[in-house]
Amino acid sequence: EDKVVQSPLSLVVHEGDTVTLNCSYEVTNFRSLLWYKQEKKAPTFLFMLTSSGIEKKSGRLSSILDKKELFSILNITATQTGDSAVYLCAVSLEVGNQFYFGTGTSLTVIP
Amino acid sequence: EPEVTQTPSHQVTQMGQEVILRCVPISNHLYFYWYRQILGQKVEFLVSFYNNEISEKSEIFDDQFSVERPDGSNFTLKIRSTKLEDSAMYFCASSEPRRAQHEAFFGQGTRLTVV
Numbered sequence: 016e017d018k019v020v021q022s023p024l025s026l027v028v029h030e031g032d033t034v035t036l037n038c039s040y041e042v043t044n045f046r047s048l049l050w051y052k053q054e055k056k057a058p059t060f061l062f063m064l065t066s067s068g069i070e071k072k073s074g075r076l077s078s079i080l081d082k083k084e085l086f087s088i089l090n091i092t093a094t095q096t097g098d099s100a101v102y103l104c105a106v107s108l109e110v111g112n113q114f115y116f117g118t119g120t121s122l123t124v125i126p
Numbered sequence: 127e128p129e130v131t132q133t134p135s136h137q138v139t140q141m142g143q144e145v146i147l148r149c150v151p152i153s154n155h156l157y158f159y160w161y162r163q164i165l166g167q168k169v170e171f172l173v174s175f176y177n178n179e180i181s182e183k184s185e186i187f188d189d190q191f192s193v194e195r196p197d198g199s200n201f202t203l204k205i206r207s208t209k210l211e212d213s214a215m216y217f218c219a220s221s222e223p224r225r226a227q228h229e230a231f232f233g234q235g236t237r238l239t240v241v
Contacts, residue, residue: 113171
């Protein structure tokens with residue numbers, strides 16, 4: 016069964032648009048939720064969220080976690096073609112040290 | 127900026143052959159991981175390694191797989207007798223001491239193609 020579900024699966028937007036990517040999870044003993052950006056190969060770390068309601072921000076990207084409703088969103092404002100990538104959400108638990116990944120959202124930003 | 131490095135970037139092997147995928151984790155990291163991603167599918171956990179032993183492994187990580195830290199810098203994944211379904215991108219990752227359940231930094235991956 017899928018522990019981490021991302022939506023939408025894919026998204027095509029124009030440069031300058033704002034996008035919101037969703038990640039919902041269903042796990043016990045939640046510890047943290049992480050967002051990664053995967054371009055050609057390696058996932059690169061974006062954010063780690065452990066507390067509800069505290070927004071993490073880095074430039075045009077921001078993310079927030081809702082531990083009551085079990086989801087997180089990743090916002091990208093004023094999108095650029097360089098934002099085109101697969102965005103992965105992963106969850107870690109209090110027990111063990113693996114990450115459970117979602118299938119990712121493929122974002123394409125067209126000029 | 128320190129990074130996880132993996133070699134080779136692409137490996138083609140015949141079914142039944144043994145392969146060794148190599149990784150050099152970030153130098154002060156103590157937790158190491160292998161993940162794989164079959165084309166079009168999600169990133170899947172294989173194994174984690176700490177203090178010279180496996181700390182956790184998934185059901186994918188069967189007897190055909192093994193990991194080793196042969197020296198102070200390398201971390202390897204061996205597949206003893208490759209199958210067609212082992213074809214995937216294999217990612218190595220590492221994380222800092224006392225932060226095993228926090229962010230992991232990934233290498234660029236080795237694309238394994240079994241023919």
